[in-house]
Amino acid sequence: MTGAELRERFEAAFMPNYGVPPVALARGEGCRVWDADGREYLDLIAGIAVTSLGHGHPALVEAVSAQVATLAHSSNLFLHEPEVLLAERLLELLGGDGRVFLANSGTEANECALKLAIKYGKANGRPYVVAAENGFHGRTLGALSLTGKASIREPFGPFGIDVRFVPYGDAAALKDAVDEDCAAVFLEPTQGEAGVVPPPDGYFAAVREICDATGALFVADEIQSAIGRTGTWFAFEHENARPDVITLAKGLGGGLPIGACVAFGPHGALFAKGDHGSTFGGNPVGAAAALAVLTTIEKDGLLANAIAVGETLTAGLDAIDHPLLAGVRGRGLWRGVVLTGPHAPAAEAAARDAGFLVNALQPDALRIAPPLILTAGQARSFTAAFPAILDAASPGQGDRP
Numbered sequence: 001m002t003g004a005e006l007r008e009r010f011e012a013a014f015m016p017n018y019g020v021p022p023v024a025l026a027r028g029e030g031c032r033v034w035d036a037d038g039r040e041y042l043d044l045i046a047g048i049a050v051t052s053l054g055h056g057h058p059a060l061v062e063a064v065s066a067q068v069a070t071l072a073h074s075s076n077l078f079l080h081e082p083e084v085l086l087a088e089r090l091l092e093l094l095g096g097d098g099r100v101f102l103a104n105s106g107t108e109a110n111e112c113a114l115k116l117a118i119k120y121g122k123a124n125g126r127p128y129v130v131a132a133e134n135g136f137h138g139r140t141l142g143a144l145s146l147t148g149k150a151s152i153r154e155p156f157g158p159f160g161i162d163v164r165f166v167p168y169g170d171a172a173a174l175k176d177a178v179d180e181d182c183a184a185v186f187l188e189p190t191q192g193e194a195g196v197v198p199p200p201d202g203y204f205a206a207v208r209e210i211c212d213a214t215g216a217l218f219v220a221d222e223i224q225s226a227i228g229r230t231g232t233w234f235a236f237e238h239e240n241a242r243p244d245v246i247t248l249a250k251g252l253g254g255g256l257p258i259g260a261c262v263a264f265g266p267h268g269a270l271f272a273k274g275d276h277g278s279t280f281g282g283n284p285v286g287a288a289a290a291l292a293v294l295t296t297i298e299k300d301g302l303l304a305n306a307i308a309v310g311e312t313l314t315a316g317l318d319a320i321d322h323p324l325l326a327g328v329r330g331r332g333l334w335r336g337v338v339l340t341g342p343h344a345p346a347a348e349a350a351a352r353d354a355g356f357l358v359n360a361l362q363p364d365a366l367r368i369a370p371p372l373i374l375t376a377g378q379a380r381s382f383t384a385a386f387p388a389i390l391d392a393a394s395p396g397q398g399d400r401p
């Protein structure tokens with residue numbers, strides 16, 4: 001089917017919650033994808049920070065194919081080797097001393113973390129949790145109750161959970177909001193959906209101190225930031241502020257659906273038998289995919305690649321002098337390109353026309369979150385094309401004959 005036909009049929013068959021995406025993707029290879037009409041693009045979004053090894057990576061293909069042919073599903077009535085190996089590997093990367101729950105997605109990983117926080121709160125007389133304004137934690141009702149963006153949360157509330165919102169990155173405001181009645185503080189190490197917005201240096205060390213002083217759990221939502229995206233396995237490593245609970249998804253499965261919630265120390269034993277569960281969570285195929293992702297990131301030095309190519313990308317963007325470009329923020333291969341006005345949708349479309357997939361995640365910010373295998377040459381091909389992309393996105397360009 002052509003892209004136009006697919007879009008028309010999509011519109012007729014699907015709920016209108018996504019609108020109709022502009023491109024119908026047909027296949028991918030490495031950092032390149034092709035649409036249904038055969039047009040090639042450099043993929044600088046990676047399915048929203050997901051396809052960490054790029055498309056069709058042999059290690060992922062082999063692991064998933066072998067697993068689906070051996071045992072595709074078990075349910076939680078039975079256990080299996082891939083999930084055990086994955087949980088152990090995650091604990092090893094996180095420094096041991098924890099327990100894992102495997103889910104299918106980011107929002108489900110956060111549901112698990114929220115249930116842990118509620119259980120901890122009920123046991124210790126702590127009735128509320130704290131999260132950040134503009135934060136994003138997912139779309140299921142528990143995760144949505146933590147999501148700071150009012151336009152996403154409020155149409156579906158109230159949720160029956162006492163969530164108090166504080167400005168992100170403001171340690172003094174957090175200190176005022178968190179006392180001995182607080183069960184948990186939920187934060188992203190950098191706010192992804194808000195526009196790849198990092199907090200000021202020292203914020204997470206302060207969060208750790210506030211939680212230590214009050215006994216509130218520090219829950220780091222690393223669904224978008226972990227598994228090498230910022231050049232370290234986990235973003236909390238940049239401030240050495242290890243949370244009590246961490247949630248993971250996206251890049252962990254390299255494109256296969258998997259999420260994880262890891263709780264450290266005594267918090268790993270908060271759930272009793274029967275407190276939580278999932279039929280598909282941690283299924284053998286997702287677990288095998290995640291193991292292949294973790295092994296390949298390590299074997300191929302992709303953490304170092306994320307740092308090096310991330311720097312190439314920013315250096316190239318920083319060198320551009322254009323009235324639409326305000327600056328670049330973020331770390332590793334996770335960047336917010338900040339524009340001087342609400343030009344991001346036009347810039348996304350102009351980038352697409354030039355053969356690059358980026359994402360207008362705020363009116364004035366583009367997200368770049370490519371596969372961790374992006375090469376310096378590919379990064380440079382984008383920065384070389386970017387001035388012309390911005391020219392094409394400049395107000396008035398679309399009106400020209």
Ligand code: PLP
Nearest residue numbers: 105106107136137138192223224
């Ligand atoms: N938490 C963060 C920080 C995210 O960026 C996202 C997705 O963008 C989620 C949670 C929700 O993950 P999912 O879409 O897999 O449910």
